[in-house]
Amino acid sequence: MTVAPVAIPEAPAPPGRIRHWLRSPVGAQVTAAVVFIGAWQLLTLIAPRVPGPIEVVQFLYIEITGGSHGGIVRGQFFQHFAITLQRFSLGLLIGFVGGLFVGVLIGVSGLARALLNDTVLVLLTMPAFVWAFLTTMWFGITWQAPVLTVAFTTFPFVAINVAQGVRAITPELKHMSTAFEVGRSKQFRHLIVPAVAGYIFAGLRFAIIVGWNGILLSEWFSGQAGVGFRTRYWFDANRYRGFVGWVIVFIVFIVVVDRVILNRLQKRAFHWRDASEADFIEIEERQVGL
Amino acid sequence: MAKVAIDRLSKTFPPPTKGGDPVVAIGDISLEVEGNVFVSIVGPSGCGKSTLLNILSGVETPTRGNVSVTEGERPAHLGYVFQDARLLPWRTVMDNMMYVRDDGDAGAAKAARYLDMVGLSHTHEMFPGQLSGGMQQRVGIARAFSVEPDLLLMDEPFSHLDAITARSLRDHLQELWSATRKTVLFVTHDVVEAVQLSDRIIVLAPGGRIFDDITIDLPHPRRAADPKVATLQAEILGRFEEMQPASTPA
Numbered sequence: 001m002t003v004a005p006v007a008i009p010e011a012p013a014p015p016g017r018i019r020h021w022l023r024s025p026v027g028a029q030v031t032a033a034v035v036f037i038g039a040w041q042l043l044t045l046i047a048p049r050v051p052g053p054i055e056v057v058q059f060l061y062i063e064i065t066g067g068s069h070g071g072i073v074r075g076q077f078f079q080h081f082a083i084t085l086q087r088f089s090l091g092l093l094i095g096f097v098g099g100l101f102v103g104v105l106i107g108v109s110g111l112a113r114a115l116l117n118d119t120v121l122v123l124l125t126m127p128a129f130v131w132a133f134l135t136t137m138w139f140g141i142t143w144q145a146p147v148l149t150v151a152f153t154t155f156p157f158v159a160i161n162v163a164q165g166v167r168a169i170t171p172e173l174k175h176m177s178t179a180f181e182v183g184r185s186k187q188f189r190h191l192i193v194p195a196v197a198g199y200i201f202a203g204l205r206f207a208i209i210v211g212w213n214g215i216l217l218s219e220w221f222s223g224q225a226g227v228g229f230r231t232r233y234w235f236d237a238n239r240y241r242g243f244v245g246w247v248i249v250f251i252v253f254i255v256v257v258d259r260v261i262l263n264r265l266q267k268r269a270f271h272w273r274d275a276s277e278a279d280f281i282e283i284e285e286r287q288v289g290l
Numbered sequence: 291m292a293k294v295a296i297d298r299l300s301k302t303f304p305p306p307t308k309g310g311d312p313v314v315a316i317g318d319i320s321l322e323v324e325g326n327v328f329v330s331i332v333g334p335s336g337c338g339k340s341t342l343l344n345i346l347s348g349v350e351t352p353t354r355g356n357v358s359v360t361e362g363e364r365p366a367h368l369g370y371v372f373q374d375a376r377l378l379p380w381r382t383v384m385d386n387m388m389y390v391r392d393d394g395d396a397g398a399a400k401a402a403r404y405l406d407m408v409g410l411s412h413t414h415e416m417f418p419g420q421l422s423g424g425m426q427q428r429v430g431i432a433r434a435f436s437v438e439p440d441l442l443l444m445d446e447p448f449s450h451l452d453a454i455t456a457r458s459l460r461d462h463l464q465e466l467w468s469a470t471r472k473t474v475l476f477v478t479h480d481v482v483e484a485v486q487l488s489d490r491i492i493v494l495a496p497g498g499r500i501f502d503d504i505t506i507d508l509p510h511p512r513r514a515a516d517p518k519v520a521t522l523q524a525e526i527l528g529r530f531e532e533m534q535p536a537s538t539p540a
Contacts, residue, residue, distance in 0.1 A: 175372075272419065275419060
């Protein structure tokens, strides 16, 4: 008797080194950055008025180290950045606290929802440049204008997200808290805030992006110092490498805040989700006889 | 000694659909429970058992009638065990125990003692997601006992668990109750469970009326396999069949 040979499928060939590199998170990010810089460099060949990456890096080096840009103009990175950061932090704090308060109110009270929900939605649709204009008209060229621009642009993003989060809290946990007569302040700290943490982070992430845009516009229109002012200064001076340099500072700030601060805070707030140790529990179950 | 007085209590919910009839969850019941007794409220689904506990705990308000839950001259302090554990998933076991207390270190020692009594002394720093359903429910039971309530309300606490886990938890509950002798109102649809645990069984019928009120005079702790317990279970199940002849297929 003869037995027909069975075809054994060949194992797929291992991916090549380049493909393996591209599939790794670091490899993909580095590749994307290299491609972007390459495309930017190519663009300068087509459009000579666009400053190239090396030119911009040289500008930023002088601006950061306080060196001379030629003539009497010197780099002033830290002065302007610190001013903007102060204004932004204060505006964000006002918008965040106000949004948290109003969001919780809308989430827990039907009356507050009826009174405030539509107003917050209207505020949400207002572009940042409208607030930048309005605050400049109200307060003139003062520090209040950029601070309030940030506060007004961030507030509705936080409020809407927090309200959604509060409404999503399971009624069973509220019922449990009522049955055990847990105080309102304790419920707020241990039930409401952790339950809406995901929504708070989502709101905060959007708020930081729109608030940062808002402060750039406000300082562009009405500032005498700050990142927005300095960006306009180089634009008005027809020095586009300065303009692009500050735009890059602007973008890097958002990326750093998101990746370094928000991601870490989020990981810390949700570390309970990662705590899943099924094998350990099975052993424990046997030990206690269940 | 806690006292529960229910006087001509009714609870009607609005119609679930437009143009439908209102739903009568509880229909004009009067009842008194007093002393360190374990009382089960038994009945088929939808007869108002859980609604009764929700009214006693203040989560629901009655449509008519009065309820009072007192300890001497003051309102009684309540503990509650739910069908599911209802733990805060983002807080550790010990933090969950402390969520319902307001007394710092002394409270922590007490909470630890009750966790120890249900065999969970090793779980203080673990999150609920790391525990099995049975272990979570034991935390829920320990939490309710740890507030040292005058009256403990338990709403089908073992109905979501498998039979072996439920049996083990019933034994834990009997031990805890024997050690503390709290007044307990225990809602269940399981007659076997009710007979094993209770001094008194109140049987509710559909429409939220009292069908029977049975005193069980057997010493604690009881085992489900005890012949006296089994005989009583069979007798009460027989009465249940009298209550629902219409639902029995011809």
